[in-house]
Amino acid sequence: MLVIIIKFYMPKDFFDDSQKISRELSSSETEKKKINPKDIFNQFLLNKRIFKNKEALSSSFVPTEILHRDAEIEVISNILAPSLLLERISNLLIYGFSGTGKSLVTRYVAQNLASLALDKNVNVMPIYINCRLENNDTEYRLISNLCTVFGVKVPVSGLSVNQLYKRLVSNVDIEDKYLILILDEIEKLIQNAGDGVLYSLLRLNESMKHAKISIIGISNNTDLKASLDQRVKSSLSPVELVFKPYNAIEIENILQTRTKDSFYTDALDESVIKKCAALAAQEHGDVRKALNLLRVAGETTQQSGRVKVLEEDLDKATDILEQNITEEMIKSMTKQGKSILYSIIVTARSKRMGKVYSGEVYDAYIKISDKYGLKRLTFRRISDLIADMDYNSLIMSRVKSNGRYGRTRELNIAFSPALLMKVEEILRNDLKSG
Ligand SMILES: Nc1ncnc2c1ncn2[C@@H]1O[C@H](COP(=O)(O)OP(=O)(O)OP(=O)(O)O)[C@@H](O)[C@H]1O
Numbered sequence: 001m002l003v004i005i006i007k008f009y010m011p012k013d014f015f016d017d018s019q020k021i022s023r024e025l026s027s028s029e030t031e032k033k034k035i036n037p038k039d040i041f042n043q044f045l046l047n048k049r050i051f052k053n054k055e056a057l058s059s060s061f062v063p064t065e066i067l068h069r070d071a072e073i074e075v076i077s078n079i080l081a082p083s084l085l086l087e088r089i090s091n092l093l094i095y096g097f098s099g100t101g102k103s104l105v106t107r108y109v110a111q112n113l114a115s116l117a118l119d120k121n122v123n124v125m126p127i128y129i130n131c132r133l134e135n136n137d138t139e140y141r142l143i144s145n146l147c148t149v150f151g152v153k154v155p156v157s158g159l160s161v162n163q164l165y166k167r168l169v170s171n172v173d174i175e176d177k178y179l180i181l182i183l184d185e186i187e188k189l190i191q192n193a194g195d196g197v198l199y200s201l202l203r204l205n206e207s208m209k210h211a212k213i214s215i216i217g218i219s220n221n222t223d224l225k226a227s228l229d230q231r232v233k234s235s236l237s238p239v240e241l242v243f244k245p246y247n248a249i250e251i252e253n254i255l256q257t258r259t260k261d262s263f264y265t266d267a268l269d270e271s272v273i274k275k276c277a278a279l280a281a282q283e284h285g286d287v288r289k290a291l292n293l294l295r296v297a298g299e300t301t302q303q304s305g306r307v308k309v310l311e312e313d314l315d316k317a318t319d320i321l322e323q324n325i326t327e328e329m330i331k332s333m334t335k336q337g338k339s340i341l342y343s344i345i346v347t348a349r350s351k352r353m354g355k356v357y358s359g360e361v362y363d364a365y366i367k368i369s370d371k372y373g374l375k376r377l378t379f380r381r382i383s384d385l386i387a388d389m390d391y392n393s394l395i396m397s398r399v400k401s402n403g404r405y406g407r408t409r410e411l412n413i414a415f416s417p418a419l420l421m422k423v424e425e426i427l428r429n430d431l432k433s434g
Pocket residue numbers: 057058059060061062063065066067068069096097098099100101102103104105219220254258287288291
């Protein structure tokens with residue numbers, strides 16, 4: 001263990017540095033002064049600090065400033081405002097690509113609403129739930145988690161979902177109250193539990209005398225509403241808000257503010273932020289990715305014992321992140337997922353890496369699934385899996401409502417050529433290995 005720690009913190013030029021220090025010492029009058037390792041370590045810490053606060057680059061960190069989202073903050077605030085008079089508000093569906101600030105902005109507005117409601121002594125409760133986490137994509141778990149918010153103890157299993165709803169209502173509907181349920185990554189809930197859960201939640205309004213409930217759903221699947229059952233759609237009747245991708249200049253401004261909290265002033269070359277912003281702008285304005293890139297670039301610099309993050313560190317970070325994330329993700333995919341991704345790649349290759357359409361991928365998938373003895377999935381299921389790949393940035397897709405296949409998805413491969421070769425190899429081997 002000790003060896004690992006020493007190795008990790010030991011920069012390549014460690015011996016060079018220590019030799020330099022000892023040479024300086026021996027040539028000075030303090031020739032007889034003993035070398036104290038702590039002095040060397042302290043010097044190292046002084047020299048090599050790059051991060052002021054690395055946490056400030058993580059997704060859970062709440063930034064001091066939210067730039068370029070005033071219009072969205074205004075729309076959401078206007079929709080939520082009547083809840084302060086306990087007047088009914090619209091349900092809301094928020095869409096947008098990954099890393100465009102949907103979760104951040106929604107939580108920010110909700111926090112402001114909650115704190116104002118507290119000041120004014122109004123019973124408005126925004127409740128934030130991420131459907132991807134803590135099994136919140138099952139109806140049982142989601143409703144039991146809501147019950148716990150109101151102090152109702154619920155067994156992990158054993159009750160019927162109806163009993164859970166009853167317990168929830170009897171603990172919520174005791175006074176005038178407005179629950180604003182923020183369901184982040186709502187597509188996970190719908191995929192796993194079906195959309196009936198939204199209907200059941202909104203139907204509670206009919207059985208409650210005092211309390212009201214509205215839903216804010218957040219998703220990066222712009223197709224979400226179309227996929228809902230008619231009955232659910234009409235009870236939800238949502239206002240829809242799309243978060244447009246940030247452009248390179250906007251990302252640059254955002255990174256400037258985020259790096260003030262996270263990096264020491266001189267540790268980051270201005271050109272690095274510019275380049276990182278340009279890269280993220282190509283990735284449909286994904287600020288999360290940009291922040292991750294800066295973090296890994298900083299770590300790369302630190303490990304090499306230098307004090308300033310340069311563009312080359314960013315290039316290295318791009319490779320590291322792209323490769324790590326992709327390989328991990330692909331290895332954890334099901335065989336069906338792998339065969340679909342392989343079908344996308346094969347189709348794109350046959351079109352010299354041009355755009356491909358979901359219908360063409362389906363044709364290729366039929367052949368590939370037969371070749372590897374897989375049960376054929378329906379076109380609908382394949383579309384869901386493709387949406388998941390988009391969500392995980394393995395591909396980029398956009399729904400188009402014309403073309404040979406009617407409503408179809410236009411797909412683009414998101415890998416660099418070198419990574420693409422590696423991905424193809426992993427997929428081929430995994431599919432072959434049965
Ligand atoms: N305008 C902004 N100012 C400062 N930081 C931002 C801004 N927009 C996004 N971020 C940061 O970028 C990261 C991603 O934002 P967020 O999690 O809100 O994206 P998202 O749209 O919810 O993405 P996903 O669909 O993947 O959940 C977070 O660290 C967030 O703090």
